Amino acid sequence: MADDRMTFEATPTMDIETQDKVESAERAAENGNVGAALSRVDGPLKVTGQARYAADFAVPNPLYAHLVISTVGKGRITAIKDEAARKVKGVRAIYSHANKLDSGSAKFFAAGGQAQQSWEPFAEPDVRFYGETVGLVVAETILAAREAAAALSFDYETSDPAAVFGADGVERQDMPDKTITKGDFTSAFEAAPVKIASDYETAPNVHNAMELFATTAHWVGDKLTVYVPSQWVKGFQIGLAEELGIDEANIEIVCPFVGGGFGGKGSLFTWVSLIAAASRELGRPVKLYVTREQGFTTASFRAETRQRVRLGAGEDGRFQALEHAGEELTSRADNYFVNGQEATVRMYQADAIRTELATIHADRQTPGFMRAPAETPYFFGLESAVDEIARELSMDPVELRIKNDTMVDPVDGVPYTSRSLKECFRQGGEAFGWSNYTPEIGSMNEDEWLIGWGVATSTYPTQMSPCTVRIHLDVTGEARLQVASHDLGTGAYTVLTQAVAEELGIEPSQVRVELGDSRLPPGTIAGGSITTASNVSAIMIACERIRNRLGIEKGSDTDLAAAFDRFGQAGIEEYAEWTPPGAKKDAPKTLYNGKVKIVGGPEEDYTAFAFGAIFSEVRINKYTREIRVPRMTGAFAAGRIMNAKTAKSQYLGGMVWGIGHALHEVAEVDPRTGAYMNDNISEYLVPVNADVPNMDAIIVPEVDDKVNPAGVKGIGEIGIVGVAASIANAVHHATGKRLRRIPIRLDDLV
Numbered sequence: 061m062a063d064d065r066m067t068f069e070a071t072p073t074m075d076i077e078t079q080d081k082v083e084s085a086e087r088a089a090e091n092g093n094v095g096a097a098l099s100r101v102d103g104p105l106k107v108t109g110q111a112r113y114a115a116d117f118a119v120p121n122p123l124y125a126h127l128v129i130s131t132v133g134k135g136r137i138t139a140i141k142d143e144a145a146r147k148v149k150g151v152r153a154i155y156s157h158a159n160k161l162d163s164g165s166a167k168f169f170a171a172g173g174q175a176q177q178s179w180e181p182f183a184e185p186d187v188r189f190y191g192e193t194v195g196l197v198v199a200e201t202i203l204a205a206r207e208a209a210a211a212l213s214f215d216y217e218t219s220d221p222a223a224v225f226g227a228d229g230v231e232r233q234d235m236p237d238k239t240i241t242k243g244d245f246t247s248a249f250e251a252a253p254v255k256i257a258s259d260y261e262t263a264p265n266v267h268n269a270m271e272l273f274a275t276t277a278h279w280v281g282d283k284l285t286v287y288v289p290s291q292w293v294k295g296f297q298i299g300l301a302e303e304l305g306i307d308e309a310n311i312e313i314v315c316p317f318v319g320g321g322f323g324g325k326g327s328l329f330t331w332v333s334l335i336a337a338a339s340r341e342l343g344r345p346v347k348l349y350v351t352r353e354q355g356f357t358t359a360s361f362r363a364e365t366r367q368r369v370r371l372g373a374g375e376d377g378r379f380q381a382l383e384h385a386g387e388e389l390t391s392r393a394d395n396y397f398v399n400g401q402e403a404t405v406r407m408y409q410a411d412a413i414r415t416e417l418a419t420i421h422a423d424r425q426t427p428g429f430m431r432a433p434a435e436t437p438y439f440f441g442l443e444s445a446v447d448e449i450a451r452e453l454s455m456d457p458v459e460l461r462i463k464n465d466t467m468v469d470p471v472d473g474v475p476y477t478s479r480s481l482k483e484c485f486r487q488g489g490e491a492f493g494w495s496n497y498t499p500e501i502g503s504m505n506e507d508e509w510l511i512g513w514g515v516a517t518s519t520y521p522t523q524m525s526p527c528t529v530r531i532h533l534d535v536t537g538e539a540r541l542q543v544a545s546h547d548l549g550t551g552a553y554t555v556l557t558q559a560v561a562e563e564l565g566i567e568p569s570q571v572r573v574e575l576g577d578s579r580l581p582p583g584t585i586a587g588g589s590i591t592t593a594s595n596v597s598a599i600m601i602a603c604e605r606i607r608n609r610l611g612i613e614k615g616s617d618t619d620l621a622a623a624f625d626r627f628g629q630a631g632i633e634e635y636a637e638w639t640p641p642g643a644k645k646d647a648p649k650t651l652y653n654g655k656v657k658i659v660g661g662p663e664e665d666y667t668a669f670a671f672g673a674i675f676s677e678v679r680i681n682k683y684t685r686e687i688r689v690p691r692m693t694g695a696f697a698a699g700r701i702m703n704a705k706t707a708k709s710q711y712l713g714g715m716v717w718g719i720g721h722a723l724h725e726v727a728e729v730d731p732r733t734g735a736y737m738n739d740n741i742s743e744y745l746v747p748v749n750a751d752v753p754n755m756d757a758i759i760v761p762e763v764d765d766k767v768n769p770a771g772v773k774g775i776g777e778i779g780i781v782g783v784a785a786s787i788a789n790a791v792h793h794a795t796g797k798r799l800r801r802i803p804i805r806l807d808d809l810v
């Protein structure tokens with residue numbers, strides 16, 4: 061069996077539509093600065109089942125662990141009744157605050173550490189939220205562990221949780237130091253002849269990546285190997301060493317493939333140290349599979365927001381005053397926030413600007429990153445508001461956005477390294493057919509379908525991180541790149557292969573890329589759309605050194621064998637560190653310390669963002685109010701695109717998720733308990749194929765030679781930004797109903 065699979069050669073086949081998309085991507089490639097549409101180099105491994113995800117690694121004679129989570133939303137454990145659980149055949153250990161493991165805590169990610177939360181599990185009997193990890197059962201089999209976990213019962217002393225906005229007992233924390241101001245918003249808004257003031261709400265969203273959370277710990281002597289889905293093996297290594305009180309050199313974190321990250325695997329899970337400590341104590345490898353339900357509360361999530369936008373414009377449509385205020389839910393202990401207003405107030409020119417931010421501390425788990433963490437919720441507010449004022453002004457919503465386009469950062473006047481928003485609107489609008497748009501509400505309806513078109517802008521800051529790489533090239537022309545970065549299913553293996561091949565003048569098939577192991581030179585956390593820009597910039601340095609040592613020129617036809625002959629050795633290896641513009645020269649050292657140093661975006665002395673335009677069509681059934689999105693076109697300009705095919709997939713993936721954000725996704729919180737009521741993927745709805753009949757992403761060519769040596773802006777997140785507003789705006793066009801809370805559902809339109 062295994063042998064058959066090993067020898068199976070995947071033959072790439074494509075349906076006509078995919079073929080079509082690839083061809084249009086290839087046309088884009090001819091347009092310059094867009095890399096070849098190379099198929100994923102890791103594709104055959106994945107489709108033949110050879111790619112090993114964290115839970116797939118076999119370890120000798122493992123024990124199996126199962127998490128036990130709290131069934132109350134706030135309180136204190138007063139007793140643990142474990143008699144029945146202990147009787148289950150094969151149970152080896154039951155841990156809780158009453159039988160603690162030998163592990164401590166690492167610092168919270170948002171406070172400069174690595175952990176998803178600031179507290180240590182099992183440290184005390186307190187229950188902070190519904191679904192918190194309060195126990196761990198370890199047994200000889202998965203079934204025994206689950207059976208014992210089910211037989212375990214906790215007595216609680218409970219009090220009422222304050223789990224949602226507006227609940228009695230939540231605590232508001234204002235953050236005046238996050239306020240951005242330009243000019244005098246209040247008087248500018250008062251004076252503006254046309255204005256709107258609206259409140260918006262976005263729902264809590266929970267990560268449901270295809271790959272479930274899991275962890276395997278395997279000790280050999282004092283050396284620990286951990287297999288865990290991760291977007292940041294180096295950070296996990298450093299944080300776990302702290303939690304276990306051991307030398308980080310004794311820990312290896314292994315994660316070559318990730319089945320969807322999206323931010324959910326970016327900070328160190330609380331259960332990793334529990335599993336490692338249990339394995340240390342029991343003297344056997346321990347494997348944990350976190351169930352889909354448990355993943356809803358034991359990992360991070362995208363918190364709900366409430367926003368207020370006040371926007372004032374002149375009769376000519378030029379924005380005179382923009383205010384964006386946000387409230388975000390967070391846990392009691394941790395002040396996690398995303399503050400998307402930093403990006404929304406940089407979208408358009410405006411004379412006066414003001415932002416406000418507050419967190420609302422509630423009895424819930426600590427939130428965390430989810431694809432464009434800041435921009436996804438806050439562009440729903442901004443881009444809905446822009447549509448509202450376009451109506452007030454009786455202006456075309458595309459024209460209004462173009463009118464307020466700016467080539468300098470509206471807050472501090474610093475120029476953008478490049479900004480091709482107008483071109484995104486032009487190309488996206490042409491492909492979508494925007495010239496046929498008629499603005500009157502309901503004017504495009506057909507038979508039983510209310511049809512609306514909507515548009516929104518999209519953006520994502522260009523962020524970068526220091527990065528180190530090691531590259532080896534040998535006389536046969538085979539190269540190897542090693543870096544502890546990640547491919548989250550995004551195409552990183554492929555684009556880094558392409559970068560090395562291009563820099564060294566060899567074929568992609570001659571390049572092997574090794575990622576996702578903490579022993580490799582520390583690379584970027586796979587977050588913030590930073591991987592490609594940072595890694596390619598580091599690759600360029602290492603490859604230049606290799607070329608210089610070999611005496612070869614980039615882009616010329618080289619006889620590599622002759623060059624190696626002159627060089628006098630059969631192989632050459634270079635390690636390189638890259639420091640992003642604006643960062644301290646020794647910034648790469650922070651990588652070794654498990655610190656994330658992300659630079660870029662608004663704080664720097666340049667302003668770099670990628671931009672996009674999203675066009676959506678909605679059809680709402682006149683009788684049933686069923687909402688469909690039959691068509692969507694996104695056009696994005698993000699500097700150099702390494703691979704037209706993987707880039708397009710990234711954009712489309714983001715846009716699909718945007719449909720979910722607009723119409724499907726909400727973790728329904730029971731305000732009485734703080735429990736998520738739909739903690740499974742049959743009730744936590746995400747878009748499926750039938751929800752996405754026709755979607756296209758256009759790569760708008762853009763050259764940016766200022767942003768970083770690679771000229772890359774990053775595309776992992778921008779695809780989702782603005783999608784929810786473009787759909788809500790289309791719903792308004794179809795029905796005249798302005799819906800300011802997402803997800804929008806059928807009952808909102810009754």
Ligand code: MOS
Binds near residue numbers: 586
């Ligand atoms: Mo991304 S939400 O920074 O993994």
